Amino acid sequence: MRKRMLVLAVTVLFVVSIMLAGCAGGGAVGTLQFHANGEDFVRQGFVSKDGWSINFDHVYITLADITAYQTDPPYDPHTGGNINGKVTVSLDKVYTVDLAEGGEDAPPILVDEVPDAPAGHYNTIFWRMVRATSGPAAGYSLVIIGTAEKDGQSVDFTINVEEECEYSCGEYVGDERKGILEESGTADLEMTFHFDHIFGDAETPPDDELNLGAPGFEPFADAAEGGKILNMAELHLGHVGEGHCHCECH
Amino acid sequence: MHMKWRIIVSLICILAIGLVLPMKVFAHGAKIEYTVSMVIELVAAYDNGEPMAGAQFVVYAPDDPSTPWLTGVCDDEGRFSFTPDTSKPGIWDVKVRQAGHGDIVHIPIGEGAVAASGTGGYTTLQIGLMVACVVWGSVGTALYFSSRRRA
Numbered sequence: 001m002r003k004r005m006l007v008l009a010v011t012v013l014f015v016v017s018i019m020l021a022g023c024a025g026g027g028a029v030g031t032l033q034f035h036a037n038g039e040d041f042v043r044q045g046f047v048s049k050d051g052w053s054i055n056f057d058h059v060y061i062t063l064a065d066i067t068a069y070q071t072d073p074p075y076d077p078h079t080g081g082n083i084n085g086k087v088t089v090s091l092d093k094v095y096t097v098d099l100a101e102g103g104e105d106a107p108p109i110l111v112d113e114v115p116d117a118p119a120g121h122y123n124t125i126f127w128r129m130v131r132a133t134s135g136p137a138a139g140y141s142l143v144i145i146g147t148a149e150k151d152g153q154s155v156d157f158t159i160n161v162e163e164e165c166e167y168s169c170g171e172y173v174g175d176e177r178k179g180i181l182e183e184s185g186t187a188d189l190e191m192t193f194h195f196d197h198i199f200g201d202a203e204t205p206p207d208d209e210l211n212l213g214a215p216g217f218e219p220f221a222d223a224a225e226g227g228k229i230l231n232m233a234e235l236h237l238g239h240v241g242e243g244h245c246h247c248e249c250h
Numbered sequence: 251m252h253m254k255w256r257i258i259v260s261l262i263c264i265l266a267i268g269l270v271l272p273m274k275v276f277a278h279g280a281k282i283e284y285t286v287s288m289v290i291e292l293v294a295a296y297d298n299g300e301p302m303a304g305a306q307f308v309v310y311a312p313d314d315p316s317t318p319w320l321t322g323v324c325d326d327e328g329r330f331s332f333t334p335d336t337s338k339p340g341i342w343d344v345k346v347r348q349a350g351h352g353d354i355v356h357i358p359i360g361e362g363a364v365a366a367s368g369t370g371g372y373t374t375l376q377i378g379l380m381v382a383c384v385v386w387g388s389v390g391t392a393l394y395f396s397s398r399r400r401a
Contacts, residue, residue: 010386074341074356121315173345173352180316209298242352 028183032089032117034066034125035190037108038099042195048148049200052155052217056146059099060137061193062130063111066091068179068189069124077170080246083124089117096132099193100146108190122179123171125189125240129232130164140227141165142237144195148217157220161227165249167191167238174241192239198230287333290357294328294346301328305348312340334359 038059040046045055069075069085091112101109129141137143142161147154172178172190181187196204200214213234220226233249294302307330309320324330324346334342339360346353 072341073358074343171343171354173347173354177310177316209296242347242350243354 028119029116030119030181030184031113031115031186032068032122032179032181033113033186033188034068034091034111035108035188036061036063036097036099036111037190037192038195039192040104041201042099042193043102043106044104045146046196046199047202048217049202049204049206049211049214050216050218051202052148052150052199052221054146054148054199054217056100056144058101058136058143058145059193059195060096060132060135060140060143060145061099062094062096062132062137062141063191064094064128064130066095066111066127066191067125068117068122069126070118070120070122071124075124075168075170077168077244077246080168083126083168085124087118087120087122089114089122094130094132096135096137098136111191117181119181119183119185122181122187122189125169125172125179125191126167127191127238128164128166129238131162142227142232148221155221157226159220159226159230161230161232163227163230163232163249165232165238165247167245167247169238169240169245170243172240173243178241190241192241193237194239195237197235197237288336288359289331289333290342290344290359291329291331292344292346292355294324294330294353296351301326302346302348302351303328305346308345309334310343310345311335311338312342313338315343336360 038056042056042059045053047053067088067090069083069089070087071083071085075083091114093112095111097109097111099109131141132138140160140162141164142159144159144161145157147156149155169191174190179187179189196210197214200211200216204210215229219229223229231249233247236245236247238245238247292307294305294307296302302324303326305324305328307322307324308318309332310317311319311334319335320332322330322332334357336359340358342357342359344355344357
């Protein structure tokens with residue numbers, strides 16, 4: 001009888017230990033931040049390929065299904081395809097961000113953060129650009145409001161984009177590596193938006209691929225619905241720093 | 251006779267010492283040594299095919315993805331090469347940047363190369379408990395059948 005009680009007690013102890021260990025979640029965690037960045041093009045303005053000096057009052061972009069992955073092998077945005085992550089961290093909300101917020105020297109916009117993200121190297125990020133359901137960009141995925149000047153002429157413009165896009169991006173490319181999260185540390189990922197891909201850049205040679213593909217500002221100067229001029233899939237607005245994204249729009 | 255054995259033993263000792271001690275030998279010998287090393291060659295170009303002449307490159311080793319392992323500049327044809335440390339198998343990351351353009355490639359090196367990053371899986375405690383469960387289950391099963399046999 002005593003032997004049976006001993007066996008039963010040890011078994012119960014094992015079961016309870018397993019349950020507690022399983023509930024512990026396991027593994028090191030830290031804080032993973034997600035930033036959106038329109039770069040100096042948006043914050044400080046620039047001169048388009050066709051000579052218009054553009055300054056932005058607001059650039060509203062609406063982002064959803066923002067997800068960071070640890071992938072092995074690393075995801076290749078040049079080939080596209082599904083992202084197979086060993087570890088996945090997602091933001092559940094839809095965010096409308098003003099990329100022009102904060103002035104000329106503002107840092108990238110903090111969209112949100114996950115305080116208990118598993119540690120490791122997040123080398124892939126995905127997000128959707130979707131139509132906002134409320135707020136200043138309601139009905140549109142991208143709203144660009146600003147002023148363009150050329151040869152004494154000044155144009156106040158608003159460009160509304162209805163097209164929705166998905167961006168599957170590889171690793172961030174910049175001065176430093178991002179997304180390397182250590183236990184109890186903080187790491188960040190950045191969704192970068194290159195608006196020189198829309199308007200071109202006067203500081204880049206006219207025959208550069210960037211300027212050859214960009215509409216410039218001239219088509220928007222008189223257009224009533226400038227957003228319909230843009231083919232977002234071809235413009236490759238979304239990047240990760242200088243790193244590339246696979247883009248699908250509809 | 252006694253003297254004869256002394257001489258023989260002395261000669262044997264001298265011979266043994268000669269074999270043990272290192273001695274310089276003058277001869278026309280040769281010695282060849284070789285090492286095998288892996289060289290990774292890369293070519294960086296823009297999307298239009300133009301080489302990224304003079305672009306900066308940074309190499310990261312698998313064991314320290316935050317710290318540059320090697321930095322340099324591409325040649326006029328956008329080419330550069332490096333010899334990875336094969337004692338560090340895994341994914342070697344190479345970043346190339348110039349004039350606001352850049353890219354990063356991931357090169358698996360070494361036998362059974364695996365990525366240095368990533369988490370997931372079981373903790374040491376969970377693994378220990380699983381092992382203990384299997385052992386306990388085996389012991390219990392053995393005790394059960396042995397008690398049945400005795401009965």
